[in-house]
Amino acid sequence: MGDVAMVVPVLRALTEQHKKVKVTVISRAFFKPFFNGIPNIDFFAAEPNGKHKGFLGLLKLYSELKKLHVYGVADLHNVLRSRIITTLFRLKGKKTATVDKARSQRAALTRPDNKVFEPLVPITERYADVFEMLGYPIDLKKVKFIEKQSLTDDIIATTGTRTENWVGIAPFAKHRAKIYPKDLMQEVINQLLVKPKIKIFLFGAGRSEIKKLEGFAEGHDNVIVIAGKMSFKQELQLISNLDIMLSMDSGNAHIAAMYGVNVITLWGATHPYAGFAPFNQPEKNQLVADREQYPKLPTSIYGNKKVEGYENAMRTIKPNDVVTIVDSYLNHNNL
Template identity: 55%
Template sequence: MGDVAMTVPVILALIKQHPEVKITVVSRSFFKPIFEQIPELNFLSVHTHHRHKGFLGIFRLYRDLKALGVDEIADLHNVLRSKMIRFLFRMQGKKTAFTDKGREEKKQLTRLQIKTIAPLKTMTQRHVDTFKQLGYTIHFDSSWHLPKQTLSRAVSEFTGAKTRPWIGIAPFAQHAAKTYPIDLMQQVIEGLVHQNVQVFLLGGGRHEAEILEKMAQMGSNIKNMANKVSFEHELELISNLDLMVSMDSGNAHLAALYGVDTITLWGATHPFAGFAPYGQPEENCLVADREQFPFLPTSIYGNRVVPGYEDAMRTITPAQILQKINSNLNKAIGI
C-alpha cells in the first residue's frame, strides 16, 4: 500500500503540469478508491488470481492496455510482472521507462556494521525521474495532496461529530521488526485517554481487530475502526484527521497524501531509505536509538530479523511519542 501511495503525489503533479497526457493507472482493484479521487485519470484493475494470472494473464493485461491505446509505459514498480509488460510494449516500438529503486544503495545502507548513514533519494523523486525518462519534466515539491473528503453517513455514524482534535493511531505493520511493542503503545493510548482528543485505532484482519478492541476499552474517547468500515470509507476518516501516528506502513503514507500531520515510528527500517511519508518533516520520524543499536537500519522493508535487535523500538519511549503528539497538536491549533 505504501508503494502505491507514494506514486500519487507524482501523478498529481504530472497531470496538472502535462494536461495533454492521458494517464491510466494499472494496479490491484483494492487500491482503486485512492485514485478515484483524481478524476483526470483512468484506472485499470489487475486481477492476478484469475484474468491476469500467470504468463497468459500477463499477455491478457498487455492486450487490455493495448486496447486502451497506451503509447508509453512508466513502470513505477519494476518487478517481474511489470517488466514483462514493459518488454511486450518495447517490442512494439513503444517508449518505456522504469523506476530505479536504488537497490545497491539500500543494500549499503542496511549492511550489518557500524556505519554513518545519509539520506537516499526519496521514492517520489525516483518516480519523478522515471517520467523525465519519458520526456515529462515535473516541478515537484511537497504541495501535491489529495483533497479532504466529506464524511459519508456510513463513517459519521461511527465517528460522531468532530468537536475536538482527531488522532489516528495505526500500531501495526507487516513485519514485527517495524511494529512498536503493544505494551508501550498501550501506554501511549493511556496518556491520551484523559486529553481532549478523539482517538481512532486503525488496522485490519481479525487478530489486529481483537487487540484494538481491547485497547478501545481504555477510554470513551478511544474508538476501534478496524473492520468497521470499507477501505474507501477509511480514507474519508484518514483525510479528516488532525494527526496520524503510524509505523513505517501504509497508513502513514495514506495520511500524508491528504497533508495530515504524520508521526512515524521506525525500528529496523529508517526514513533515510527514501520511504518517509511524503511531505512530512524529518522531526516527525521517531527512530530507534542508533547509539544502542549501531547497525540500524538493518532492513529496508522490516522483514529482516537481526539477533539482538528485537527490542530496538523500545528505545522510543511512550513519553517521547506523547510529547511529540502534544507538541504537534499545539502547533496546529496555535498554542
C-alpha cells in the first residue's frame, strides 16, 4: 500500500507539469481512491488473484490493456508480473521504462557485515526517473498536494466537529520489528493527552488490532478508534484533514504524506536511508532506533527479518522525544 501511495505525488506532478499527458494507473481495485481527483488519471483494476492470475491471466491483462492504445509503459513495480506486461508492450514497439529498485545497494545497506550505511535515492525520485526516460521530466519540488477532502456527516458522527488539533496514530505495521512497543506507545498517548486542544484518532485493521487500539483508548474521551468504523474511502477523507500523523514505517505514513499532512515516523528494523521515508517530510520527523547500540540496523528493507538480540531496538526511541516532535506541530492557540 505504501508503494502505491508514494506514486500519487509523482503522478500529480506529472499531470500538472505535462498537461497533455493522460495516465492509466493499473493496480488492485482497492487502491483506486488514492487517485480520485487527479486530472487526466484513469484507473484500471487488475485482478491478480482472479482473471489475471498466472501467465495466461497476464496475457489476458495485456490483451485488455492493448485496447487503451498507450504511447508508453511506466513499470513502477519491477516484479515478474509487471516485467512480463512491460516486455509484451516493448515487443509491440511501445516505449517502456522500468524503475530501478537498486537491489544491490539495498543489500549493502542491510547486510550485517561490511555495511554501506549511506542514503539511497528516494523511491519517489526513482519513480520520477521512469517518466523522464519516457520523455516527461518531473520536478518533485513543485508538487501540488491534494486538497483536504470535505468530511461527510457520517464521518463527523464519529469524529465530532473539529475544535482541536487532530492527530492520527497508526501504531501497527506488517512486521513486528517495525512496531513500537505497546507500553511506550501508551506512554506517548498519555503524554499527548496532557496537551490542550488535542483529539487522537487511532488507525489499524482487523480484530486483533482493533482490540489493541481499544486498549489504548480506554478511559479517554478524546481518543477515538477509527479502525472498523469507516470505509477505506472515509479513512482517506479523515486522514487528509489531520494536522499530524504518527506512524510506523508503514502505509499510513505514505497515505498521510500524499495529502501533505505532517508525518512523524518511527523506525526499528528498517531505516529511512533505504529510500522509503514519507514524501516531502523533514529528516527530523524520522525517529530511528539507536545504531550505536544496534549497529546492524537496518537489518532489512521491509522489516521481515528477525535478528537475535534486536527485539528491543525500538525501545531506544524515547516517548519524550516522540511527544516533543509531535508537540512542535500542535497549535495550542484558538483553532
